[in-house]
Amino acid sequence: MTEPDILFGVYCPPHPQPLLSPEASDGYGKIREAYETCRKRIEDSDADLILVYSTTWPSIIGHQIQAHPEPEWVHVDDDFHFLGSMPYKFRMDVDFAQAFRDAAESRGLQSRTVSYDGFPIDTGSVVALKLLNPENRIPACIVSSNMYANRAETIVLGKSARDAIQQQGKKAVVVVVSSLSNRMFTEHIDPTEDRIHSAKDDEWNRKILEFFEDGRLEDLSQLSREIHGQIRVQKVVAYKPAWWMSATMGQHNNYTGEVLAYEALHGSGGAVVMLTPSSETVGDKEFDEDDVEHYHGDRGVLDKGAL
Amino acid sequence: MAKGEIVLGCLAPHPPHVVYAENPEQNEAFSEGGWETLRWGYNRLARKLKTIDYDAMVIFTPHWQTYIGTHFLGLPEFKSKSVDPVFPNIFRFNYDISVDVELAEKMCEVAGESGIITKMMRNPDFRIDYGTITSCHMLNPEWDKPLVTISSNRNAHYYSPEVMNEQAGALGKACAKAIEDSGKKVVLISSHSLSHRHFVTESPLPEDMSREHIYNHSQYVWDMKLVDMMRGGKMREVIDIMPEYTEQTIAETEAGGLTWMMSAMGYPDYPAEIYGYQSVIGTGNLIAAWDPMEATREIVL
Ligand SMILES: [Fe+2]
Numbered sequence: 053m054t055e056p057d058i059l060f061g062v063y064c065p066p067h068p069q070p071l072l073s074p075e076a077s078d079g080y081g082k083i084r085e086a087y088e089t090c091r092k093r094i095e096d097s098d099a100d101l102i103l104v105y106s107t108t109w110p111s112i113i114g115h116q117i118q119a120h121p122e123p124e125w126v127h128v129d130d131d132f133h134f135l136g137s138m139p140y141k142f143r144m145d146v147d148f149a150q151a152f153r154d155a156a157e158s159r160g161l162q163s164r165t166v167s168y169d170g171f172p173i174d175t176g177s178v179v180a181l182k183l184l185n186p187e188n189r190i191p192a193c194i195v196s197s198n199m200y201a202n203r204a205e206t207i208v209l210g211k212s213a214r215d216a217i218q219q220q221g222k223k224a225v226v227v228v229v230s231s232l233s234n235r236m237f238t239e240h241i242d243p244t245e246d247r248i249h250s251a252k253d254d255e256w257n258r259k260i261l262e263f264f265e266d267g268r269l270e271d272l273s274q275l276s277r278e279i280h281g282q283i284r285v286q287k288v289v290a291y292k293p294a295w296w297m298s299a300t301m302g303q304h305n306n307y308t309g310e311v312l313a314y315e316a317l318h319g320s321g322g323a324v325v326m327l328t329p330s331s332e333t334v335g336d337k338e339f340d341e342d343d344v345e346h347y348h349g350d351r352g353v354l355d356k357g358a359l
Numbered sequence: 360m361a362k363g364e365i366v367l368g369c370l371a372p373h374p375p376h377v378v379y380a381e382n383p384e385q386n387e388a389f390s391e392g393g394w395e396t397l398r399w400g401y402n403r404l405a406r407k408l409k410t411i412d413y414d415a416m417v418i419f420t421p422h423w424q425t426y427i428g429t430h431f432l433g434l435p436e437f438k439s440k441s442v443d444p445v446f447p448n449i450f451r452f453n454y455d456i457s458v459d460v461e462l463a464e465k466m467c468e469v470a471g472e473s474g475i476i477t478k479m480m481r482n483p484d485f486r487i488d489y490g491t492i493t494s495c496h497m498l499n500p501e502w503d504k505p506l507v508t509i510s511s512n513r514n515a516h517y518y519s520p521e522v523m524n525e526q527a528g529a530l531g532k533a534c535a536k537a538i539e540d541s542g543k544k545v546v547l548i549s550s551h552s553l554s555h556r557h558f559v560t561e562s563p564l565p566e567d568m569s570r571e572h573i574y575n576h577s578q579y580v581w582d583m584k585l586v587d588m589m590r591g592g593k594m595r596e597v598i599d600i601m602p603e604y605t606e607q608t609i610a611e612t613e614a615g616g617l618t619w620m621m622s623a624m625g626y627p628d629y630p631a632e633i634y635g636y637q638s639v640i641g642t643g644n645l646i647a648a649w650d651p652m653e654a655t656r657e658i659v660l
Contacts, residue, residue: 128486
């Protein structure tokens with residue numbers, strides 16, 4: 053069987069500044085330019101699907117997949133409402149959403165499509181789709197991030213996405229919407245004075261970007277737990293985007309990585325990165341965490357080893 | 360001008376399931392009922408509210424999450440549709456709410472003066488969160504009182520539940536002073552569940568009550584410990600153990616609502632009125648009220 057056709061991956065930040073106030077600081081402008089570069093690259097490719105995994109769309113009942121053919125609303129961010137509204141109208145690939153759900157279910161995951169007028173599409177997805185695909189030239193799909201999901205579930209979700217891309221014969225661009233370090237300043241700031249919240253966050257972000265630049269996506273996936281402990285605010289159980297991205301893109305380290313921008317977004321680490329599959333080898337690696345093909349749910353241990 | 364006062368404090372959980380189960384005309388989804396223990400408790404508390412003279416409801420919601428300070432609704436009217444991002448199958452509610460902007464601005468001002476980072480929310484396209492809508496609808500289905508919604512600053516995420524407790528306590532004090540200065544009679548609403556571990560699957564019919572139970576017994580025992588302390592009028596102690604309780608049960612108290620309300624009410628040492636406890640998709644939900652007036656305070660359940 054042929055490999056799924058994933059043209060390239062984009063890792064980009066969820067904050068609204070690059071969309072709503074790119075002129076407010078040099079940094080926001082640079083992120084916006086990087087988004088523009090990605091947009092052109094997508095336009096120049098023959099992609100027929102943009103698949104988005106957004107860390108700002110939390111779910112509880114398994115994973116949700118947006119399946120409204122033309123979701124339309126005026127979105128306002130909870131924190132940055134004063135920067136303005138984000139009217140949107142997107143074009144979703146409903147067939148793909150259903151295939152993705154079926155693929156997830158066949159790997160043991162709880163999953164459902166959502167198709168409701170007025171469903172609140174999250175800030176990260178709105179920002180990414182408006183900047184990467186402004187004319188809706190390419191149909192998109194958005195998948196949520198389950199707040200309880202950990203490594204196995206997230207990796208299996210990525211593999212399900214891969215199954216669906218392959219089965220539908222799509223040429224896909226994979227988009228992950230996530231910050232690097234995600235600690236923002238807790239006060240309002242002058243955008244021209246924006247900077248990464250701490251030297252430690254900055255150092256870790258730069259280390260992650262080195263891995264991206266070297267195309268070592270699976271290595272980042274393996275480092276996810278460490279990244280979560282070091283530079284992620286503990287809102288959810290784990291830093292999941294690299295797990296999902298690597299599982300979706302094939303779990304290897306053979307990519308051409310391009311870091312198009314790295315800037316502070318209200319203190320958090322915002323980077324726009326492109327990863328294009330390549331054939332150059334980067335050497336064999338060994339990893340000590342099990343690969344997982346099928347999700348079996350949480351493992352109960354309370355009923356085992358009891359006296 | 361007479362001093363304003365807090366005339367009642369309500370712990371009002373907001374699983375959208377209870378609105379769904381009531382089938383109000385504003386909600387697009389249709390149910391066959393469910394979660395009666397909570398709904399009937401809410402109905403009774405709503406009846407009590409009808410007997411109380413008040414000007415506005417002030418609600419603290421976990422579903423308007425802000426990281427840069429505490430925000431207040433700052434426009435007189437919001438009319439739109441709220442679709443729950445997690446349970447869109449059951450909650451698509453057409454709302455038309457009025458806001459007591461003057462009171463909101465006063466709270467924002469006093470909180471700012473006491474060193475809390477604040478912001479008024481003036482974007483007319485802003486969507487009201489489903490926590491606000493669910494709690495307010497269940498307490499006042501006529502929607503005939505103006506609201507103030509206060510966002511929840513996520514101190515528990517950024518720092519720790521201890522810091523959350525401190526900050527929410529300071530916000531409560533500031534809000535109480537603002538209410539006093541305003542001369543208004545206000546009902547406070549702390550909108551949240553107690554223990555907050557959800558099932559990650561849903562039965563084909565969400566209101567199928569044969570499937571509903573607490574996520575695990577530990578959550579239940581902790582929730583009951585809190586209910587006992589509330590009955591005993593030990594709210595200072597409840598808030599003191601809030602960090603531990605919140606961590607043990609991943610409780611929705613993490614957003615700071617209960618701490619905010621208890622601080623605003625001066626940590627009541629009188630018994631809470633208990634209106635009902637029931638699980639919703641595994642989480643523990645308690646409806647309770649604190650009535651500062653001894654003459655009208657009841658033993659409900
Ligand atoms: Fe909630």
